Amino acid sequence: MAKKESTLWNLLSTLVMITFFSSALLGGTYLLTKDPIAEAAAEKKNFAIKKVLPGFDNHPGQESYTIQSIDQTGELIGYPGLSEGKLVGTAVETYTMKGFGGLIRLMVGLDPEGKILSISVLEQKETPGLGTHITDKEFQDLFIGKNPGEMPLKVRKDGGDIDAITAATISSRAFCDAVQRAYDSWKNHTKKND
Amino acid sequence: MSLMKIFTNGFIKENPLFVLVLGTCPSLATTTSATNGLGMGLATTFVLGLSNLAIALTARHIPDKVRIPAFIVIIATLVTIVDLLMSAWVNSPGPNGEPSLYDQLGIFIPLIVVNCIVLGRAEAFASKNKPIASLLDGLGSGLGFTFALSLVGSIRELLGSGSVFGLNLLPAQSNILIFILAPGGFIVLGYVIALVNRLKRT
Numbered sequence: 001m002a003k004k005e006s007t008l009w010n011l012l013s014t015l016v017m018i019t020f021f022s023s024a025l026l027g028g029t030y031l032l033t034k035d036p037i038a039e040a041a042a043e044k045k046n047f048a049i050k051k052v053l054p055g056f057d058n059h060p061g062q063e064s065y066t067i068q069s070i071d072q073t074g075e076l077i078g079y080p081g082l083s084e085g086k087l088v089g090t091a092v093e094t095y096t097m098k099g100f101g102g103l104i105r106l107m108v109g110l111d112p113e114g115k116i117l118s119i120s121v122l123e124q125k126e127t128p129g130l131g132t133h134i135t136d137k138e139f140q141d142l143f144i145g146k147n148p149g150e151m152p153l154k155v156r157k158d159g160g161d162i163d164a165i166t167a168a169t170i171s172s173r174a175f176c177d178a179v180q181r182a183y184d185s186w187k188n189h190t191k192k193n194d
Numbered sequence: 195m196s197l198m199k200i201f202t203n204g205f206i207k208e209n210p211l212f213v214l215v216l217g218t219c220p221s222l223a224t225t226t227s228a229t230n231g232l233g234m235g236l237a238t239t240f241v242l243g244l245s246n247l248a249i250a251l252t253a254r255h256i257p258d259k260v261r262i263p264a265f266i267v268i269i270a271t272l273v274t275i276v277d278l279l280m281s282a283w284v285n286s287p288g289p290n291g292e293p294s295l296y297d298q299l300g301i302f303i304p305l306i307v308v309n310c311i312v313l314g315r316a317e318a319f320a321s322k323n324k325p326i327a328s329l330l331d332g333l334g335s336g337l338g339f340t341f342a343l344s345l346v347g348s349i350r351e352l353l354g355s356g357s358v359f360g361l362n363l364l365p366a367q368s369n370i371l372i373f374i375l376a377p378g379g380f381i382v383l384g385y386v387i388a389l390v391n392r393l394k395r396t
Binding site for chain 2: 004005006007010011014015018019022025026029030032033036037040041043044047127128129130166167
């Protein structure tokens with residue numbers, strides 16, 4: 001079969017046909033995947049909450065509330081974990097813009113007094129092999145059990161007691177900033193509501 | 195040319211990265227570790243096979259003057275579909291909280307659209323050949339690209355972080371930072387291409 005000639009009508013009809021079929025295909029795929037994508041996102045969030053909070057029997061994902069960031073630069077989300085109606089801890093979805101690659105988002109678990117239970121990294125764009133060590137258990141374990149209200153979280157270089165990751169001081173600093181922001185904002189929020 | 199030859203052609207003789215030197219931008223960006231290189235390569239292989247097939251089936255209905263825009267629309271559609279499907283069905287975290295496959299590869303998938311290998315194979319092969327041959331050509335080139343990315347990724351990861359595929363081989367003291375940064379990518383790619391050229395001469 002000979003190739004179609006490049007007449008104006010042929011050009012127009014071909015492009016219209018191709019874009020029409022493409023958009024139909026994309027629309028179909030979008031409808032098909034819309035619900036599974038939303039489910040996967042919710043599942044991921046629940047998974048992060050479960051990781052940073054001890055045994056709770058409610059649905060923190062559905063009882064979330066927004067927390068104004070302490071420096072008014074954005075919003076955090078609090079997920080309260082209750083056991084038999086009593087607060088056992090709050091998972092705070094926090095962020096910092098000070099990462100080496102910009103935004104870092106964390107889920108920080110705080111007990112009712114504000115002590116850190118556990119931390120999970122939700123999103124980061126740090127340098128692979130260097131800043132990405134913030135996702136390592138060894139680094140995150142440095143924060144567990146600390147109360148940021150008693151001793152502000154800072155790396156040793158800045159006078160704190162957190163050992164920064166070798167060759168990734170900026171990422172370590174940013175991590176501290178995000179966790180500190182979670183604590184300060186959450187504390188401020190609970191004080192206001194008491 | 196036999197079908198087998200078409201398949202292996204893209205792997206060695208016309209390896210997209212080492213011989214044709216196509217797709218260097220995503221290659222340098224994603225080869226900071228062997229796993230990332232492998233992931234990017236496999237995702238590209240998938241799109242390359244499908245786009246070659248789709249283009250071989252439609253090419254004779256497309257007038258020459260709108261060839262390129264038509265191919266780009268087809269490729270972009272395929273990549274978006276792959277992206278949506280992956281974010282829907284391979285997006286749950288592992289039992290110990292490992293990131294899902296989509297989280298590990300997600301950032302590379304949209305990059306495939308701008309990868310000139312896909313358009314290059316569409317133009318050079320799929321638009322002039324039969325569907326089955328085109329599919330094989332796409333898969334062959336894709337696997338060649340995967341091999342190249344994994345190799346560059348392994349070298350960079352070994353020199354930069356002392357591990358290969360996350361497996362620790364060298365102590366942390368011997369890590370050379372520059373190899374996981376952009377300049378290291380250029381250096382490794384340059385030396386590997388030089389080596390391939392030398393081997394091809396004999």
